[in-house]
Amino acid sequence: MSGHTDERTGETDPVDLLLESARDEAVESSFHVTGVMMQYYEVCERELWFESRNIEIDRENPNVVRGTHVDETAYDEQRRNLSIDGRIAPDLLDDGRVVEVKPSSTLVEPARLQLLYYLWYLDRVVGVEKEGVLAHPTERKRESVELTDETEQQVEDAIRGIYDVIRSETPPPATEKPFCESCAYYDFCWSC
Amino acid sequence: MNDNYHIFSDGRVERHNDTVRLVTEDDEKKYLPIENAEALYLHGQIDFNTRVISFLDDHGVAMHVFGWNDYYSGSIMPERGQTSGQTVVEQVRAYDDEAHRGNIAREIVAGSIHNMRANVTYYDNRDYDLGATLESLDRRRDEIKSVASVEEAMGVEASARRAYYAIFDQILPDGFVFGGRKYNPPNNKVNSLISFGNSLVYANIVSAIRATALDPTISYLHEPGERRYSLALDLADLFKPVLTDRVVFRLVNRGQLSDDDFDSEMNACLLTESGRETFSKEFEQTLDRTIDHPRLNRKVSYQYLLRVEAYKLKKHLLTGEAYESFERWW
16 A cells, blocks of 8 residues: 655655554564653644753653653543553553543643544554543643544544654754743753 | 752772762761762772662762872763664764854854853952953954854964953952963962862763763864863853853952862962862852753753753754754843
8 A cells, every 4th residue: 555645745644654654564674653752742842842852851850750650640540551662652441441640631632642642543554443532630621622523634644743853953943932941842942 | 859969088989788988097987968969970999899889870879980190080971861863963964064063163152251251340340440351242242143164263362362361360369369261280379279170161061961862972162082072071061151260269269278188399389178078168169059041941051051051052052943053041
């Protein structure tokens, strides 16, 4: 199966590139998209570029520590971690829904996109339809997330966007965002 | 996470329950609260065992060891320190590219001249006429922009530092004759203070570099040394005027050091235990001072500026964004 090609550049569409290598292990591709890359793409493309280059900063950052702690402890009893092809690692609830746990609802869109990507991947690569649930244990809130024509489009646009960001030789310039100050890369971006 | 503990007495550091304690030779026990510690500095003859090293490792605390003459002899760094192959590759690439290496080297020299100049300006505004030195430093600062080789950049740095050190005898009170920089060993009180101060700057920068996955042996201004962390030497040049020299001036001008704080033998002059204690106390207070950082929009300690400098260099190497060396802005 050959993918669609981009009319402007003649290159394979990143979505097809990703699907081909995910479906057939004989197809080698260095282009992988993880759940956290989806989040970073939505939050900050510069952070995504850093992540793609393994530029890790300040693991002792309190926000990083807090997020990890919530992730490791929330719904511990009913959650099963599922790793697929070493590419995505969604968590499954006992009732079969895919759950994404977030420490707070301030950055809800990135978490939603990550969850949508898992649902999309499960549907397109593994061939199972799943429902998703976005959970904020500290606020005792849950909302359900589904794959629709519109959200599928959102996921595929993000895959193309991620491809462009990580293929670039240089990171996107730093731009001040409201949540910059709580980012583990803050000092790295703004120390100048 | 930025308290440093200095241990001057001889004895033993050991893990005791959930703390580290120092047991001195006369069996006095001191506890070191480790939660907020950045590093332990061992200046005396200290015994320790693997248990205490694992404990420090768990808490991410480094241990720097100094030899008999205050020279830095090595570090025991937490295993959790970052490593990144990509960072090292980019460091080496920049070193290997003459133009790139030259740019970084020139930027470091420009920054250190600026920081020396800041000290001269301070005293020029306080009853000393140091206009000629300021002019001389300005000329070096112009000169550095156009040097072709790293060797020449080193030369400009050395002559700037000579011009700068030449004012020390004017600024320092009677009884503290400097007469130019001598080390290996230091030949007088002022040189022994500068040597000790610079070795503290150096060790603090080793810690800062190790927090960033940069390889401390790959440097740009200094030649990568076989036995030294030459990247720490590069970055130390920027901070010596702000840290070492200011502490020396402060202690000496306030008369906080007496003859008992120095030990002179043959042609060498070294600080005694009490001298080192006085010095490092003032040095630590200086590291803890804070300053408004215009870009980070918050107060940062002088010590954190060292970490920031390592971040800046790492960012430059990995993203290609310009590196502007630390220049005192206050």
